[in-house]
Amino acid sequence: MRRFFVDKIRTSGGLCSIKGSEANHIFRVLRMRQGDHFILMDAKGSHFPARIESASHREVIVTLERPLPKPPPSPVKITLCQSLIKSRQMDYLIQKASELGVDYIAPFFSKHTVVSVKRDRLANKMRHWHEIARNSAKQSCRGTPAEIDTIRPLEKLVVKLKSTNSLKVILWEEEKSRDLKGLLRTSSPISKFVGMVGPEGGFSQQEIEVVRAAGFFPVSMGNRILRAETAAITLVGIVQYECGDLGLT
Numbered sequence: 001m002r003r004f005f006v007d008k009i010r011t012s013g014g015l016c017s018i019k020g021s022e023a024n025h026i027f028r029v030l031r032m033r034q035g036d037h038f039i040l041m042d043a044k045g046s047h048f049p050a051r052i053e054s055a056s057h058r059e060v061i062v063t064l065e066r067p068l069p070k071p072p073p074s075p076v077k078i079t080l081c082q083s084l085i086k087s088r089q090m091d092y093l094i095q096k097a098s099e100l101g102v103d104y105i106a107p108f109f110s111k112h113t114v115v116s117v118k119r120d121r122l123a124n125k126m127r128h129w130h131e132i133a134r135n136s137a138k139q140s141c142r143g144t145p146a147e148i149d150t151i152r153p154l155e156k157l158v159v160k161l162k163s164t165n166s167l168k169v170i171l172w173e174e175e176k177s178r179d180l181k182g183l184l185r186t187s188s189p190i191s192k193f194v195g196m197v198g199p200e201g202g203f204s205q206q207e208i209e210v211v212r213a214a215g216f217f218p219v220s221m222g223n224r225i226l227r228a229e230t231a232a233i234t235l236v237g238i239v240q241y242e243c244g245d246l247g248l249t
Helices: 019-028 087-099 117-142 155-159 180-186 204-211 227-243
Strands: 003-006 013-019 037-042 047-055 059-064 076-083 102-108 169-170 192-197 217-220
Touching: 003 019, 013 019, 013 047, 019 047, 019 059, 019 217, 059 192, 076 087, 076 155, 076 227, 087 102, 087 117, 102 155, 155 204, 169 180, 169 204, 180 217, 180 227, 192 227, 204 217
Parallel strands: 003 037, 076 102, 076 192, 169 192, 169 217
Antiparallel strands: 013 059, 037 047, 047 059
């Protein structure tokens, strides 16, 4: 069944109003009409079966049935820290990381980051990323979309994360003694994980030392040289496989 998303489900007289882009998508793109059914979701993880009572491109009025059980959360909460990369690749990364169950995405810029976001375009960029995360939540039937933090310099992000009680790793192609798989399998049960992935140019030695001092373990994922977005998605997939919900138990 199709799924649609609103920030907060509000009812009046047993009816709920859907406006904006979701209403336009329901009416004009999918041509759904009175009597059609779908699942309505909100940012708090609520899921309701909904039946259309009336529809236009500006507003869709629905009747909500009894709420569905919320999808169970992953056993591990994942924060993905990603250096800014080109727009299309960053969009893809946010989409796939969200589908895989990342809870929090923290974009940052570091020494070798070549992409920048102008201040006057930042609000639009954040709205765009939030929309991608929302659509991914619908696609994957997540309880809630991934949260996306504002863009920070690496040093400020590290300060913010220093006291986080979680397993923290940074992918580094120069690491020769510790790999991600081994670290995950020898660590005690992990309920919170923070992973940091750099730009295409990687991290400088000084940045590695700064991040290491904040409690991050530099790790390798083997001999392959992966694109930044591929490395990030692979990182999340491995963590969910080893510690999370990529399985039936």
